Amino acid sequence: MEQEAYILGRGFSANARLNLQYFLWKDGGFSLHPSIPTDCDNLRVAEIGVGTGIWLVDLARHLPPSAQIDGFDVDLSQCPPKEWLPSNVSVHRVDCLALFPENLLEQYDIVHIQLFHLAVHNNDPVPIIRNLIKLLKPGGWISWGEMDYSSWKIMRTEDGRDVEDNLTPLLEIIGTLGGTRSNWTTDDWPIKLPKFFEEYGLTNVAKDNRPFPLDLLVFQLDTALMASEEVSYKALDPMRNGSGDTCRGVISKVFRDRQKLAYNVGRLTVIGQRPFQRKD
Numbered sequence: 001m002e003q004e005a006y007i008l009g010r011g012f013s014a015n016a017r018l019n020l021q022y023f024l025w026k027d028g029g030f031s032l033h034p035s036i037p038t039d040c041d042n043l044r045v046a047e048i049g050v051g052t053g054i055w056l057v058d059l060a061r062h063l064p065p066s067a068q069i070d071g072f073d074v075d076l077s078q079c080p081p082k083e084w085l086p087s088n089v090s091v092h093r094v095d096c097l098a099l100f101p102e103n104l105l106e107q108y109d110i111v112h113i114q115l116f117h118l119a120v121h122n123n124d125p126v127p128i129i130r131n132l133i134k135l136l137k138p139g140g141w142i143s144w145g146e147m148d149y150s151s152w153k154i155m156r157t158e159d160g161r162d163v164e165d166n167l168t169p170l171l172e173i174i175g176t177l178g179g180t181r182s183n184w185t186t187d188d189w190p191i192k193l194p195k196f197f198e199e200y201g202l203t204n205v206a207k208d209n210r211p212f213p214l215d216l217l218v219f220q221l222d223t224a225l226m227a228s229e230e231v232s233y234k235a236l237d238p239m240r241n242g243s244g245d246t247c248r249g250v251i252s253k254v255f256r257d258r259q260k261l262a263y264n265v266g267r268l269t270v271i272g273q274r275p276f277q278r279k280d
């Protein structure tokens with residue numbers, strides 16, 4: 001399948017931004033949904049779309065050394081060097097939109113995927129869900145985490161009551177890539193993940209959807225502005241129509257009012273289990 005260009009950065013600020021995003025995401029929550037059992041010997045875990053590999057490294061600290069944790073991504077340049085990863089963690093160049101190699105099929109107790117929105121095309125995660133299910137052993141679990149933009153809302157301090165909202169226009173610029181595509185932030189597939197999981201035969205489907213606490217909102221905003229700036233340089237500037245400059249102008253205005261106006265959004269995790277036996 002043709003690979004769409006990655007619109008976020010892969011440099012050191014982008015790496016630090018992804019890691020910060022990860023810790024803000026799991027703050028007050030979990031790295032792996034607590035309903036997913038991890039107490040079996042020789043547990044095999046896969047993550048799809050590892051970014052910097054921070055989830056793999058963090059999870060390895062919480063699982064027994066007999067667990068084997070494999071990360072797959074189309075680009076491993078943001079990860080630590082392979083020899084500095086924990087000995088039970090490995091990373092591999094694999095495209096999860098293509099068919100997985102035979103040797104990976106039905107091998108995993110847990111398959112995790114998070115912040116993968118930009119690689120989901122046409123508001124349709126089904127091709128990815130079907131592909132991920134193939135990695136699961138009978139009884140294995142999928143866990144999918146995404147920002148729930150359907151719950152996106154502007155948050156104002158008392159002082160920010162009358163401040164101009166530049167965040168909504170910024171979300172529109174980033175979501176539509178400067179007006180060149182339909183707005184991916186209005187795609188509703190993340191909140192439909194439980195339904196998709198059930199349609200494709202997963203059981204014990206559960207979701208956890210938690211907004212950020214107020215005291216983390218500005219940190220979350222900082223990461224969103226960093227990501228927006230990355231998109232402005234990487235995806236908007238090459239269009240040579242001024243949309244990169246426009247975007248950076250709006251980012252400055254949002255930052256100017258950082259202590260008055262921010263946004264909140266749900267941290268959505270959906271899990272489901274492959275049945276031990278197929279229903280015939």
Ligand SMILES: C[S@@+](CC[C@H](N)C(=O)[O-])C[C@H]1O[C@@H](n2cnc3c(N)ncnc32)[C@H](O)[C@@H]1O
Binds near residue numbers: 022048051072
């Ligand atoms: C926004 S990052 C999220 C990284 C990590 N999951 C996290 O939460 O920090 C998305 C990652 O998915 C990877 N990715 C995009 N398309 C992919 C594909 N078809 N197969 C595997 N990985 C892909 C990107 O290279 C990138 O590293």
